[in-house]
Amino acid sequence: xxxxxxxxxxxxxxxxxxxxxxxxxxxxxxxxxxxxxxxxxxxxxxxxxxxxxxxxxxxxxxxxxxxxxxxxxxxxxxxxxxxxxxxxxxxxxxxxxxxxxxxxxxxxxxxxxxxxxxxxxxxxxxxxxxxxxxxxxxxxxxxxxxxxxxxxxxxxxxxxxxxxxxxxxxxxxxxxxxxxxxxxxxxxxxxxxxxxxxxxxxxxxxxxxxxxxxxxxxxxxxxxxxxxxxxxxxxxxxxxxxxxxxxxxxxxxxxxxxxxxxxxxxxxxxxxxxxxxxxxxxxxxxxxxxxxxxxxxxxxxxxxxxxxxxxxxxxxxxxxxxxxxxxxxxxxxxxxxxxxxxxxxxxxx
Ligand code: BGC
Numbered sequence: 001x002x003x004x005x006x007x008x009x010x011x012x013x014x015x016x017x018x019x020x021x022x023x024x025x026x027x028x029x030x031x032x033x034x035x036x037x038x039x040x041x042x043x044x045x046x047x048x049x050x051x052x053x054x055x056x057x058x059x060x061x062x063x064x065x066x067x068x069x070x071x072x073x074x075x076x077x078x079x080x081x082x083x084x085x086x087x088x089x090x091x092x093x094x095x096x097x098x099x100x101x102x103x104x105x106x107x108x109x110x111x112x113x114x115x116x117x118x119x120x121x122x123x124x125x126x127x128x129x130x131x132x133x134x135x136x137x138x139x140x141x142x143x144x145x146x147x148x149x150x151x152x153x154x155x156x157x158x159x160x161x162x163x164x165x166x167x168x169x170x171x172x173x174x175x176x177x178x179x180x181x182x183x184x185x186x187x188x189x190x191x192x193x194x195x196x197x198x199x200x201x202x203x204x205x206x207x208x209x210x211x212x213x214x215x216x217x218x219x220x221x222x223x224x225x226x227x228x229x230x231x232x233x234x235x236x237x238x239x240x241x242x243x244x245x246x247x248x249x250x251x252x253x254x255x256x257x258x259x260x261x262x263x264x265x266x267x268x269x270x271x272x273x274x275x276x277x278x279x280x281x282x283x284x285x286x287x288x289x290x291x292x293x294x295x296x297x298x299x300x301x302x303x304x305x306x307x308x309x310x311x312x313x314x315x316x317x318x319x320x321x322x323x324x325x326x327x328x329x330x331x332x333x334x335x336x337x338x339x340x341x342x343x344x345x346x347x348x349x
Pocket of ligand 1: 071081107108210251314
């Protein structure tokens with residue numbers, strides 16, 4: 001339940017207005033979301049001293065979201081993460097997608113969901129629903145998918161993101177939210193001293209294009225093991241091939257026991273502030289991305305977003321699922337609904 005108000009956030013280069021929806025719960029926690037890209041623009045946690053702690057790394061201006069984005073806060077889709085070779089088949093029909101990464105792979109649906117103005121509505125309990133119906137075939141991707149993303153903020157400091165998508169054609173559906181978090185505050189430096197626990201005893205190894213090579217590997221005995229709380233920075237630069245290939249953590253972890261019910265996937269904590277974030281999801285995977293590719297671009301309050309100043313826990317079907325029959329399937333029939341929920345739950349001092 002939140003009190004939700006809207007305000008003009010800014011303008012896109014074509015003159016269209018971006019509207020921001022600010023949800024506030026009874027504790028004074030604030031979550032702001034935008035109709036542009038259905039972004040999470042800001043999460044502010046109330047502090048004992050009466051101030052607020054901004055725990056997302058991103059932008060406070062329209063230009064940032066439009067032109068300087070590495071998906072900060074974005075909804076990515078219709079297929080988040082990567083599709084190898086930018087192609088797949090459905091029922092023997094081949095689809096060639098635009099390849100927006102190194103001209104070899106398709107990443108985050110070519111930014112389609114991220115750089116679109118969504119329709120917005122606010123319900124009586126303060127939840128904000130964004131809706132976008134994509135044209136069939138855009139970027140080579142099949143299906144006129146009708147997508148709805150609903151953000152709601154509970155009085156228990158849980159931010160829930162619910163997705164409901166349905167296509168007019170059989171297709172793959174795999175949206176995610178790509179918020180970068182820094183639980184010590186957006187301008188506190190890198191996230192290497194955070195601790196992280198992942199409910200994942202396996203991960204999907206990748207090649208030099210970050211495309212899964214097939215199957216999954218146990219994390220046990222490797223720097224990928226976060227089954228107990230571990231400091232992110234302790235092993236991020238370990239001499240381990242999977243970390244060398246990606247320049248640090250940037251992998252899909254297979255959530256243990258995933259069965260479609262909401263379950264704990266990850267817990268992150270800042271030792272500096274004591275803020276803890278639990279991530280629950282109904283999905284089978286979570287991409288732990290340590291912000292390795294951030295390179296000093298201008299972010300909130302004009303501050304640089306340096307390498308590893310934020311981390312993402314992107315809940316998802318596994319990357320390149322359309323080309324990996326051994327992975328849990330996200331192929332949906334015409335008229336069949338894709339539904340998922342992910343919750344970011346905050347607690348601490
Ligand atoms: C990917 C990273 C990529 C980032 C921003 C993450 O989902 O795994 O490799 O750099 O998104 O595009």
